[in-house]
Amino acid sequence: AQSVAQPEDQVNVAEGNPLTVKCTYSVSGNPYLFWYVQYPNRGLQFLLKYITGDNLVKGSYGFEAEFNKSQTSFHLKKPSALVSDSALYFCAVRDGNSGYALNFGKGTSLLVTP
Amino acid sequence: NAGVMQNPRHLVRRRGQEARLRCSPMKGHSHVYWYRQLPEEGLKFMVYLQKENIIDESGMPKERFSAEFPKEGPSILRIQQVVRGDSAAYFCASSPPGLAHNEQFFGPGTRLTVL
Numbered sequence: 001a002q003s004v005a006q007p008e009d010q011v012n013v014a015e016g017n018p019l020t021v022k023c024t025y026s027v028s029g030n031p032y033l034f035w036y037v038q039y040p041n042r043g044l045q046f047l048l049k050y051i052t053g054d055n056l057v058k059g060s061y062g063f064e065a066e067f068n069k070s071q072t073s074f075h076l077k078k079p080s081a082l083v084s085d086s087a088l089y090f091c092a093v094r095d096g097n098s099g100y101a102l103n104f105g106k107g108t109s110l111l112v113t114p
Numbered sequence: 115n116a117g118v119m120q121n122p123r124h125l126v127r128r129r130g131q132e133a134r135l136r137c138s139p140m141k142g143h144s145h146v147y148w149y150r151q152l153p154e155e156g157l158k159f160m161v162y163l164q165k166e167n168i169i170d171e172s173g174m175p176k177e178r179f180s181a182e183f184p185k186e187g188p189s190i191l192r193i194q195q196v197v198r199g200d201s202a203a204y205f206c207a208s209s210p211p212g213l214a215h216n217e218q219f220f221g222p223g224t225r226l227t228v229l
Contacts, residue, residue: 004156034217036220041222041225042222042223043118043120043205043220043221043222043223044157044205044207044220045220046217046218046219046220049217090156090157099170100145100147100162100169100170101147101159101162101170101172101173102147102149102157102159102218103159104149104156104157104158105156106154106155106156107155107156
């Protein structure tokens, strides 16, 4: 079985400050990990993924994520937040050894204030 | 290159009616996935299809729901005899053939409201 946990329903950050959105996962096989962002009344937009290799993955819009195998985490980070980053962020995992479905977390609402 | 297209964007049905949701994948993509997003929740996988084949329908309710991806035309998610609990946003995603770790590209969703 596979699962994803996003422990924070909401994260508040002041513009210009660094942000972190947390994600932990559980899979029986090799994890393929993804971050998506959803703006109001829109579909999900792909930000970045981890498949293998370097633990620090760089993605779109200045976002990056760090894969930590021992802590089974894949936290999303950005050095300097923008007001336009305010949105709903979803972490997802796929078991690399079986299946194609993405298993999503419940989402974390990011609010960046001016 | 147009993204994943879904229509209609909004659909209102009365209890007992049928809902048909359409999804056109990105050009060159032969894999289609359907997800459902209930209010205040993340997306839940429903079904994975390739052209003319259902590969994984482990997330589909056993009754009233069906999906197809014909050789020609869009993928269709069909909900018969809708109930209020079917009200949700339904998202379609597509990916190119080949590697299992390809990211999925999502459409804008169809928001179904059952009165």
